[in-house]
Amino acid sequence: MATQFGERIRELRTKQNLLLRQLASQLDVDTSIISKVERGDRQLKKEQIPLLAQILKADVEELQTLWLADQLYNMVQGEPMADEALKSVTKQIKKK
Amino acid sequence: MATQFGERIRELRTKQNLLLRQLASQLDVDTSIISKVERGDRQLKKEQIPLLAQILKADVEELQTLWLADQLYNMVQGEPMADEALKSVTKQIKKK
């Protein structure tokens, strides 16, 4: 599983000397969820990112980017046509 | 919604003078599902692609690529950080 997002969260959290349970309570979820998120076992819900960024005093867009990259990675990883599909979508997006 | 896949299916199906119901019956799903897939209202299940390719005498990998591109497109469309996330994943994939 992808962990770009999780690794960054842990980095930010420890840098601020926050315990899992403290971050969890502020986000209003169980401690175990944050633990799993940081280790890449679970994905956070997209809607939770803004609050998370606020708690960690981090840039929302940075976290959103990492989160989205994780989702994409999970989707393409192991797919033989991953590269071609990514290229195609990148082109599509740019046209817009 | 993404329709690269659906458009290609319709193209292949009509080229072979197959009716929705004929394709649907070979795929063992309801006609309405194929209709929706071709119009991009629904995503086909990944496991159905090989059989579909066989029925349409199409290249499995082509269809898999289009299908995957649709999934990715649905995931990033409307996301402000889409481009950056795509770039990041493309890099990650290549490292493997």
Added chain:
DNA sequence: TTATATTTGCCAATATTTGTCAAGACAATA
């Protein structure tokens, strides 16, 4: 019109995701 093909909206069944709880692992320290 009639007949046939396709589209659409809705529902039930199924699958996936999300969150909680409780138990376990681990480290620090009394």
Added chain:
DNA sequence: TATTGTCTTGACAAATATTGGCAAATATAA
């Protein structure tokens, strides 16, 4: 060793999303 606090893990239930089918609506053709 026993205790305390943090983090991790697995099992389970609740919430959500996806899937397929039906049937009615709409289009297309003769």
